[in-house]
Amino acid sequence: MKRPAGVIAVDVGNTAVKLSLCSNDLAVETEAADAANPDWIHRSFALDRSQWCESIVDWVREQTRSEAVSEAWQWRIASVNQRASDPLCKQIERSFPESTRRLISYRDVPMPIDVESPAQLGIDRLLSAFAAHNRYTAPLIVIDAGSAVTVDLVNAAGAFAGGAILPGLTLQTNALTMGTAALPMIDWQNSDVVSIPGRNTVGAIRLGVLTSVTASIDRLIAYYSQRLDSQRLHSQRSSETTQPPVVILCGGDAAVISPHIQSKHVTHTHLVCQGLLDLT
Ligand SMILES: Nc1ncnc2c1ncn2[C@@H]1O[C@H](COP(=O)(O)OP(=O)(O)OP(=O)(O)O)[C@@H](O)[C@H]1O
Ligand SMILES: CC(C)(CO)[C@@H](O)C(=O)NCCC(=O)O
Ligand SMILES: [K+]
Secondary structure (H helix, E strand, O other): OOOOOEEEEEEEOOOEEEEEEEEHHHOOOOOOOHHHOOOOEEEEEEOOOOOHHHHHHHHHHHHOOOOOOOOOEEEEEEEOOHHHHHHHHHHHHHHOOOOEEEEOOHHHOOOOEOOOOHHHOOHHHHHHHHHHHOOOOOOEEEEEEOOEEEEEEEOOOOOEEEEEEEEOHHHHHHHHHHHOOOOOOOOOOOOOOOOOOOOOHHHHHHHHHHHHHHHHHHHHHHHHHHHHHHHHHHOHHHHOOOOOOEEEEEOOOHHHHHHHOOOOOEEOOOHHHHHHHHOO
């Protein structure tokens, strides 16, 4: 297949739509974390803003002014939120009729999948695991801290082996706020020091929810590591030395939770978009 002149990777989540724009001249293979990758332009569009669809189109037009988004451009869309991706796809079709659009499914991702029903698996989980596996040697644990937090295992054979899903920082705080009379909402982006124990309501919620998310992550990493160890013991290859899993963290809340995760890990931003750009 002819290589497209430019690729627009679109990660449609439950809180935001994230776009990475990469033109052909710049589409170089890179080992670098994408935050450090000057070759892409990345932008997040919150779904609670009105006109978010139009904002995306305007932004892409602005970024690609010099080179029209023609048939030589390809959109790669990964969605876990059809209510958002349906209108977005229509808008893209109307605004950029020449370009090609691919709605990415698990069949497009060249990675073995060892779960009961691959069609039910969130494509964001698979793509971030795929992007991580292109950069690190399996086994891997891939954590995406977004609206939901997912903690997924790529086994020693390099297959997506399933994982865990829990509510993210904002969803957990929303549950507290909605379920009580007195508890306020928390702004997770302000980087207040967390005092232990919390000495006021906001501090207590911050400590509680942050611990809920990060302790769960540490426990899941321990579970998966134990499982990898016992699989290795029971396999023929028990004599081989398998490295402990590399832990990779991404998602909108990665920077907030990273300092509170005890297990050794690396942080990557925009791993889902990276996975989309890695596809052929
Ligand atoms: N400017 C922002 N607007 C909204 N949320 C933000 C912002 N910056 C960081 N966040 C945090 O990012 C989280 C959402 O992360 P992300 O954008 O990765 O989610 P998502 O992809 O929509 O979620 P999911 O894929 O789980 O549906 C929210 O929980 C919020 O705390
Ligand atoms: C878990 C989320 C919400 C994380 O974004 C998404 O991957 C999703 O909607 N998944 C579908 C269910 C599954 O992955 O098994
Ligand atoms: K996500």
